Amino acid sequence: MSTSVEALGMVDTERYPLTDPGSAAWREIVDRTRADLAEAGCSVLADFVRPELREVLRTECAELEPHAYTKIEKVNAYNTAIDEPLPEDHPGRTIMERGNAFVARDRIPASSIIDRLYASPLFQRFVADCFGLPELHELADPLAGLTLNVIAPGRAHPWHFDTNAYTVSMLTQAAEAGGTFEYCPGIRSTTDENFPAVRAVLRDDGTHPVQRLDLRPGDLQLFQGRFALHRVSKVTGAIARHSAIFAYSERPGVIGSAERTRQLFGRVLPAHLAGRTVRGDELLD
Numbered sequence: 001m002s003t004s005v006e007a008l009g010m011v012d013t014e015r016y017p018l019t020d021p022g023s024a025a026w027r028e029i030v031d032r033t034r035a036d037l038a039e040a041g042c043s044v045l046a047d048f049v050r051p052e053l054r055e056v057l058r059t060e061c062a063e064l065e066p067h068a069y070t071k072i073e074k075v076n077a078y079n080t081a082i083d084e085p086l087p088e089d090h091p092g093r094t095i096m097e098r099g100n101a102f103v104a105r106d107r108i109p110a111s112s113i114i115d116r117l118y119a120s121p122l123f124q125r126f127v128a129d130c131f132g133l134p135e136l137h138e139l140a141d142p143l144a145g146l147t148l149n150v151i152a153p154g155r156a157h158p159w160h161f162d163t164n165a166y167t168v169s170m171l172t173q174a175a176e177a178g179g180t181f182e183y184c185p186g187i188r189s190t191t192d193e194n195f196p197a198v199r200a201v202l203r204d205d206g207t208h209p210v211q212r213l214d215l216r217p218g219d220l221q222l223f224q225g226r227f228a229l230h231r232v233s234k235v236t237g238a239i240a241r242h243s244a245i246f247a248y249s250e251r252p253g254v255i256g257s258a259e260r261t262r263q264l265f266g267r268v269l270p271a272h273l274a275g276r277t278v279r280g281d282e283l284l285d
Contacts, residue, residue, distance in 0.1 A: 008120055010053050010113045016045060018126050026126075033130040033222060040211065041185030041224040043130070048170070049218035053113065058217055060112045061148055061172040061242045068101035068150040069266040077159045077202060077229065079260070091199040099155030100232070103148035104265045105141075114170065114244040118146040127248065130222055131166050136248040141255045141272075143265050144247060148172070151179060151241040157232040159202060161188075162225030163260070168246040169223065171215040176237025181213040183223070183230035190227075201229055215243075 008018050017025040029045075036043030049057055074082055075098045077091060086092050108115050117123050119138065128136040139145035151157055153175070184201055187208070188194045200208040215221060223230075235241050258272040 008117070008122055010049050010057070010117065011123075012047060012050050016048060016126075018122050021122065021125055021129075026129075030126070030129045034132060037131070037222065037224060041228050042183065042211075042213070043222045044213065044215065045220040045222070046216070047218055048220035049113065051218075054218045057113050058173050058242075060109075061114065061244065064103045064107060064148050065150055065240065065242070067103045067107040068148070069104070069264070070099075070101035070150075070152075071263070071266065072097065072099050072155075073263075074098075075158065075160075077161065077198065079160065079263075089195075089199065091195055091202050094199075094202040096158035097156075098158055099151070100157040101150045101152070102264050103150065104143040105146045106143060108146055108148065114148070114172070114246075115146060117170075118244075118246045124248065127166075127168055127222065127246075133166075133250060136166070136250065137252040137254070139247050139249055139255070140253045141247075141261075142269055143261060143267075143272075144256045146247065147245045147264075149241075149243045149245055151175070151232055151235045153235050153237055153240060156234040159229055159231045161227070161229060162223075163256075164247055164249065165224065165226040166248065166250075167221075167223040167225035168248065169221045170244045170246070171217050171219055171221075171242070172244055173240065173242035174215070174217055175235040175241040176239040178234050178236040179241035180233045181215055181221075181230065182210050182233060183213075183228045184208060184210055185224070185228045187229045188227050198229055 011018055013019050016029055017023055020026055033043040074095050076082055076095060080092060082095055124136050187197050197208050255271050258268045261268050261272045
């Protein structure tokens with residue numbers, strides 16, 4: 001336990017008592033986060049990282065930017081083949097440009113704030129409790145468990161759904177302008193793709209509400225991204241937007257598909273060729 005507690009030295013534990021699991025203060029934060037998730041599919045724990053360490057957080061992640069794999073490509077909201085035949089009004093026919101890049105887990109030092117946080121059993125227990133789960137596991141994927149998302153000026157992360165039901169992220173460097181997180185909570189479910197609503201958002205016809213968040217470096221975001229269509233708007237100015245993505249799974253041993261891994265990181269490792277991809281639903285992406 002002491003090692004895990006020491007790993008959380010970057011967290012404002014007076015405000016977020018991760019080192020005192022099950023306490024009244026812990027339960028208060030967890031209950032509030034669960035209420036946010038139930039109401040809006042998203043909860044932001046502001047100033048999660050101690051103020052005096054935010055510049056360290058920013059610098060550590062900014063130094064990783066040269067390792068980001070960048071591939072500008074045409075995509076749809078489901079990351080399926082864009083030349084696949086689809087009905088005329090299918091939202092998968094809306095093509096967008098994906099310009100964000102990812103730094104893979106094996107490029108992120110174990111000594112960094114984001115790696116220490118991701119691997120902390122206390123942090124994992126806290127996140128699981130916030131999502132109402134008995135436990136969460138780090139991905140067994142050697143590239144995709146912890147990543148840094150980089151959006152350079154002039155680029156955006158277009159509308160999409162996450163492959164994980166539970167998304168945890170932290171802004172580490174804000175864009176000079178733009179780079180706003182926009183989302184439509186609960187727009188689909190495990191049994192209903194709700195194509196009409198998705199199509200309305202993609203067409204920007206104003207008939208389906210879109211929520212927007214102005215995140216700050218050091219804020220922790222918990223998000224039900226499997227069921228919420230979301231994007232990061234175009235980054236403008238001279239500074240890239242950086243955010244750490246903490247990927248967990250309800251079951252151990254999860255590894256991404258070779259196709260998706262190559263798309264995101266430009267390479268695969270032997271683990272990705274073993275055919276061990278796990279999905280918990282039958283949704284399109």
